[in-house]
Amino acid sequence: MSEVSIQAERLLGRLSSLGAIGRGDDGRLTRLAASDADRAGRDSLVRWLEDAGLEVAIDRIGNIFGIWRPESVRDDAPVLLGSHIDTVIDAGIYDGCYGVLSGLEVIETLKSSGWRPSRPIAIAAFTNEEGVRYAPDMMGSLVHAGGLSVEEALASIGIDGTRLGEELRRIGYAGEREPGFLKPHAYLELHIEQGPVLEREGLAIGAVETLQGISWQRVTIEGVxxxxxxxxxSLxxxxxxxxxxxxxxxxxxxxxxxxPSVxxxxxxxxxxxxxxxxPARASLTVDLRDPDEMRLREAESALASFLDELARSEGVAVSVERLARFEPVVFDRGVVDRIEQAAGRRGLPCRRMTSGAGHDAQMMARIAPSAMIFVxxxxxxSHNPKEFTPDADLLAGANVLLDVVRSLTAAG
Amino acid sequence: MSEVSIQAERLLGRLSSLGAIGRGDDGRLTRLAASDADRAGRDSLVRWLEDAGLEVAIDRIGNIFGIWRPESVRDDAPVLLGSHIDTVIDAGIYDGCYGVLSGLEVIETLKSSGWRPSRPIAIAAFTNEEGVRYAPDMMGSLVHAGGLSVEEALASIGIDGTRLGEELRRIGYAGEREPGFLKPHAYLELHIEQGPVLEREGLAIGAVETLQGISWQRVTIEGVxxxxxxxxxSLxxxxxxxxxxxxxxxxxxxxxxxxPSVxxxxxxxxxxxxxxxxPARASLTVDLRDPDEMRLREAESALASFLDELARSEGVAVSVERLARFEPVVFDRGVVDRIEQAAGRRGLPCRRMTSGAGHDAQMMARIAPSAMIFVxxxxxxSHNPKEFTPDADLLAGANVLLDVVRSLTAAG
Structure with a gap:
């Protein structure tokens, strides 16, 4: 099944083109959600979707979809390949964009190879995954999955005092489709690891089976x-x-x-x-993560006991504020198996692993069998201009995505 | 020898008057060195010195002296009673002012009691002891003792960009006397403890026999x-x-x-x-103090060894910058003995102790037998509007100062 492969120049060329959009006079790349730079990036993406002959749909939260819906499978739920194209401040070019553009590359490769999928194949670029300008992060996929109302999301006030809904209208990406209109058969997200594990172990592919739960707290200590x-x-x-x-x-x-607790x-x-x-006062943040909810709760509970003891032994007052809490996500075992098998067939060394960062896939996992592929x-x-993945790894990851999509859309 | 005592109302009234000078609209007391508020405080002090019939002298660094020089002892070295009247930001009324005004009170009491001293008695208010506006702190006494040239001190640039020399001229306190013109026979400084020891132990008087050495360092840690x-x-x-x-x-x-290491x-x-x-980088300050120079060096050396080990075990780079270093001061045993004896004769519970803070006395100890009295x-x-010493303790301290001055100026 591995005779078809994606076109390296096309994928790498688009990654480079998109990475050139939103650079300031100082050369730094910043495409915050719903900014002018984001509009320019979106315009490029939509043009590529149209050039590829895909049906383009934009929903009310600004999520962009490109759908390949052959006549024969018109009404079936699609295999959806998603990620995001907004960035942090002073970003690298891979985070998010790599997944979106690889999805497009996979569809174009399949179309031109004469592949006849058993169901539609679509790509998604979700709005405001980074959460730098508007809170919460992973907003577009969260709204798509029904975890946040579109009205509440559009009312979000940015760090610059703007309202997301108005900014989306201003840049021309306040679409008309109702969020969640596209119910996927399965969801796949290809992403750079943003961590050191694969490189350290000399592996090409991570089959992401879990995503860490996150507990954020602020601890304030009042002494004298x-x-x-x-x-x-002693005093x-x-x-x-x-x-x-x-x-x-x-x-x-x-x-x-x-x-894996961190x-x-x-x-x-x-x-x-x-x-x-x-010091009279110390204020610190605590970021606990674990792929296992029980262990994450134990870590929270151990910290709480320690803080009680600390208050007594140091004669200080300790208060705790919860800032964020997400339970761990367990991805779909069937989809993870297919990733591992696809990597194996291409001779790519692969391991099952946990994602330490949050991704749109964790929202989509609420409504469809989902998994992620890491390179x-x-x-x-990551989140840095020095973010880098060698071309060979980028192409390997896209080919694994291609093969998993083929296995999910092969005629019964 | 204890039949004479200072006048409570006069001393407490002046402390209160001086403490009212330099309050902002919010009621906070701030008389930074060579500011308009400092000028107003200095003007009051000089008026009191003149009213008491003292010879007023101002040197080039702005130190103010009030000298009682009876005809019979004109040329002898004086017993000098000093401290400072500049304050920190949002200060209390006791720090420094208590020592200067008690010195004046002692001279007035002795004059009116018909005391015939064997040598002159003088008070000093040293410029910029706090070091908040200009560095270094204890500047006026340091220049007086010859530890810093007056030119260098006058060239000090303040936190507000001003030059001390110009500010002293502006407020009318750039005097003409050469710093160090007054060589004391002995130096005494009465001061609030600024620490909890006397209160905790239920004592009225501290006979300060040593002043801690201070080692200030900045430690910068570079991680990834x-x-x-x-x-x-693990990574x-x-x-x-x-x-x-x-x-x-x-x-x-x-x-x-x-x-006593802290x-x-x-x-x-x-x-x-x-x-x-x-965190990629952490920058922290280390303040080590000890009344014993050997122990202070051991503490510095133990820290240096620990930092070496830390750099290795954590895989970080550690650099250290020395910010300040003062050796411990051992005050004059004879003067300390007189303080203890004077307290005993007044029935005031007393202990020998170490000063944890820096004081003008540590500079004066370089050129004259010196010691301090704590209440x-x-x-x-301290360094806080809540700074407080009960009136009874203030008066007890001033009477001990009176008695020590009498013992040091008694006719042979």
Whole structure:
């Protein structure tokens, strides 16, 4: 089944073209959702969809669909290949775009090879996956899956004070289709790993079987500010020292667990933050992730117990605010199997793995059998101009996507 | 010798008057060195000195002296009673002012009691002790003691971009006397403790025999920023976690030492300081203090070894910048003995102790036998509007100062 392959130049050329849209005078790439740069990127994508002879549909939240619906299978649910083309600030060219353009490449390859699919094949570019300009992230797919009303999403106020609904109208991408109009038979998302695992293990393909659950909390510790020279150690209520103990506790827990659990304190502030004053207050964020919901709950619970003990032993007040919480996602075993088999047939070394980042696929998994295909990210770098995946890996991933689509649309 | 005592109302009234000068519309007290508010405070002090019949002298760095020089002892070196009247931002009314005004009170009391001193008695208000507007702190006494040239000090650029020399001229306190013109026979500084020890132990007087050495360093840790979700714990180079280990190490060392050593991390910054990014960089300050120079060096050396090990074990780069270093000061045993004896004669419970904060006395100790008298600070609070010492303690401290001055100026 591997005799057909995608056209390397066409896919790589489009990735490069799309990556050139939205660059500022300083050369930095930024296509925030519903911005002028996003409009320019969308316009290019729609032109390519039309050139490929696909039916273009845009829904009220601005999600763009390109649908190949042969006469014979007109009414069946499609195999949907999606991701996003909005970016973070100062982005690389692969995150999201690689999945959307590979989906288009797969459809064009199949069309020109004379493939007669048993059901429609479609691609989707979901609005505002990154969530940089408007909250929440993964918004277009969340609305598509029914997890957020389109009215609420359109009312989202951006970091620049704009309203998403008005910005979508302004750029000409407030469509008329009702979100969720396209119910997929299956959903596939091809994406760069954004982590170091595949490169480190020398693998070409990740068959993503789970997506980590995420728990975000803000911990605020109130101690007592005092003179750094005149306050004996035994009389201190040092909010900064208490915060440091939270950080070392989380590391020890995560390392001792010997599981895929990760824990990160990425943000920390002291007050008054002066060299000779014992910190009165420390505010830190805790990012816990685990592909297993039970373990994630245990990690949350261990932290809560530790914070109780900390408050007592340090004589500080500790308060916790929940910032975000997503349960882990388990992708469809049948689809994951097909990815692994497709990689094997192409001789590509592959492993089953967990996605540490959030993706549109986790929303689509609510309404259709879904899975993801990962390709290596050099040094695990993403959300950064240094984001890079070698061409050979990009092409390998697209060919695996092609083969999985063929297996899902082969005539019974 | 204790039949004479200072006049409570006069001292407390002046403390209150001076504490009313330099309050903003919000009621907060701020008299930064060489500001308009400092001028107003200085003008009041000089008026009081003149009213008391003292000879007023101002030197080139703006230090104010009030000298009682009876005809019979004209040429002898004076007993000098000093401190400062500049304040931090949002200050209390006691820090510094209490020592200067008590010195004046002592001279007036002795004059009116018919005391015939064996040598002159003088008070000093040193410029820019707090160091908030201009660096370094304790500047006026440092220049007086010959530790910094007056030209260099006057060239200091403030946090508001002003030059100290020009500001002193502007407020009329760029005097003509050469700094150091007054060589004291002995130097005494009465001050609030700014720490919790006296109150906690129920004591009225601290006979300060040593002043802690201070070591200030900035530690910068460079790790690798990465995605909080996709980077396994074992592959992290987390600058934030490394910083937390520095904090917990310093605490453990200081507590285990069972000495007066203190260690504080008051200031810490993460970069990029985002909830879902492993910190690439952490910058923290380390404040180490110890009254014993050998122990202070050991603490510095233990930190350096720890940082070496940290760089290896965490895979981070660590650099250290020295910000300030003062050796401990040992005050004059004879003067300290007199303080203890004076407290005893007044029935005031007293202990020998260490000053955790820096004071003008540490500079004056370079050129004259010196010591300090401490009175309790409620809850150890200072540099804060809540700074408070009960009137009875204020008066007790001033009477001990009076008695020590009498013992130092008694006719042979």
């Amino acid at each position: 500010a005092n003179h750094a020279g005149t306050t004996p150690m 201190r209520h040092d909010a900064g020292h208490a915060a440091a103990r939270v950080i070392t506790f989380l590391r020890e827990q995560a390392v001792a667990a010997d599981t 824990a990160t304190v990425g943000s920390l502030r002291f007050e008054p933050n002066a060299i000779n004053v014992i 290596p990210s050099i040094a695990g770098i | 920023a990465n995605h909080a979700g996709t980077t396994p714990m 992290r180079h987390d600058a934030g976690h490394a910083a937390a280990r520095v904090i917990t190490f310093l605490r453990e060392q200081a507590v285990a030492a069972d000495t 260690a504080t991390v008051g200031s810490l910054r993460f970069e990029p300081n985002a909830i879902n990014v492993i 309790p600070s409620i809850a150890g609070i």
